[in-house]
Amino acid sequence: MKELTSNWKSSIKSGEYKRKDSQFRHWVTADGSTGPSGDAGFKAEADRYHLFVSLACPWAHRTLIFRQLKGLASLISVSVVHPDMHAKGWSFDHDETTQALYGTTGDTLGQSEFLAEKYFANDTGYQGNITVPVLWDKKTGSIVNNESSEIIRMLNQAFNSLTGNTLDYYPQALRNEIDEINELVYHKINNGVYKSGFATSQGAYERNVSALFDALDIVEQRLSQQRYLVGETITEADWRLWTTLIRFDAVYHTHFKCNLKQLNEFPNIYQYMLELYQMQGIAETVNMAHIKRHYYASHLAINPYGIVPVGHEQDWSIPHSRDAQFN
Ligand SMILES: N[C@@H](CCC(=O)N[C@@H](CS)C(=O)NCC(=O)O)C(=O)O
Numbered sequence: 001m002k003e004l005t006s007n008w009k010s011s012i013k014s015g016e017y018k019r020k021d022s023q024f025r026h027w028v029t030a031d032g033s034t035g036p037s038g039d040a041g042f043k044a045e046a047d048r049y050h051l052f053v054s055l056a057c058p059w060a061h062r063t064l065i066f067r068q069l070k071g072l073a074s075l076i077s078v079s080v081v082h083p084d085m086h087a088k089g090w091s092f093d094h095d096e097t098t099q100a101l102y103g104t105t106g107d108t109l110g111q112s113e114f115l116a117e118k119y120f121a122n123d124t125g126y127q128g129n130i131t132v133p134v135l136w137d138k139k140t141g142s143i144v145n146n147e148s149s150e151i152i153r154m155l156n157q158a159f160n161s162l163t164g165n166t167l168d169y170y171p172q173a174l175r176n177e178i179d180e181i182n183e184l185v186y187h188k189i190n191n192g193v194y195k196s197g198f199a200t201s202q203g204a205y206e207r208n209v210s211a212l213f214d215a216l217d218i219v220e221q222r223l224s225q226q227r228y229l230v231g232e233t234i235t236e237a238d239w240r241l242w243t244t245l246i247r248f249d250a251v252y253h254t255h256f257k258c259n260l261k262q263l264n265e266f267p268n269i270y271q272y273m274l275e276l277y278q279m280q281g282i283a284e285t286v287n288m289a290h291i292k293r294h295y296y297a298s299h300l301a302i303n304p305y306g307i308v309p310v311g312h313e314q315d316w317s318i319p320h321s322r323d324a325q326f327n
Helices: 058-069 096-102 117-122 148-157 172-197 202-223 236-252 267-277 288-298 322-327
Strands: 049-051 077-080 134-137 144-145
Touching: 049 058, 058 148, 058 236, 096 288, 117 134, 144 148, 144 267, 148 236, 172 202, 202 267, 236 267, 236 288, 267 322
Parallel strands: 049 077
Antiparallel strands: 049 134, 134 144
């Protein structure tokens, strides 16, 4: 297998990290008609679709959360890669030890050694990055979509008639507000931690850390006055923010040098993070050992010996104050 040029290494120019666009953009829809992009033919069906994820990846984590929130665990299967990501990209390395420590599953659909094989399965000339999450169609043996923000919208809607779960995390009436806060959260926080950690100049690093903490101040202020990002209703905007928050103190603060403050110094954000962690089905999507191992042991350019910091024990099951604050 050829060596891959990893996303973050290839895209650093003048100190600024630039994330590339995802390439597979088909949509699963209730009746198989065309979605906002890509081809038709991907009808929502039980046991047809599969997710390839790393438990470390905040983007992949979104899709696991929506699989839980929308009651899709028995309809959509999952393979979990090994946390270490080196020259050949994500691997399906898996044994009893990695399973116990990191929740790896191996390639539960086949015999692939690396995730790249799934990308090249139907497109030997594929030039894009080999990223998780991947939404895979077991019927055609091909990738449907590798853009998490789109996968969660499909999971939110397309399978409703199969599951009877009509909870809506992107309701029509709130879309403008959700889109607006997503913009801030994506650029300054979700991707902001990466832009800080992968900056290769002091200036780029300081610019991005400063923008990140300004955005956290805005979010802190907002969450002091309302329960969720767009009011009293929890939406996709909250879950998109949350996957960064849960990794913050253990990884981004240290590894990506996002260290103006720890997250627990933002009282409203911290309590909100606890509240969401304690929602049904969510804690089981979090594997801190996998998260820490991936970041610290894979990004050797910024942590050359791959040493994983011990860190302090974080207990997210302690009672939170959001009920009392917003009743
Ligand atoms: N836009 C993608 C980004 C996914 C992404 O960058 N995933 C990272 C892991 S956190 C990855 O697989 N990186 C591997 C690489 O770039 O080589 C999404 O949101 O789905």
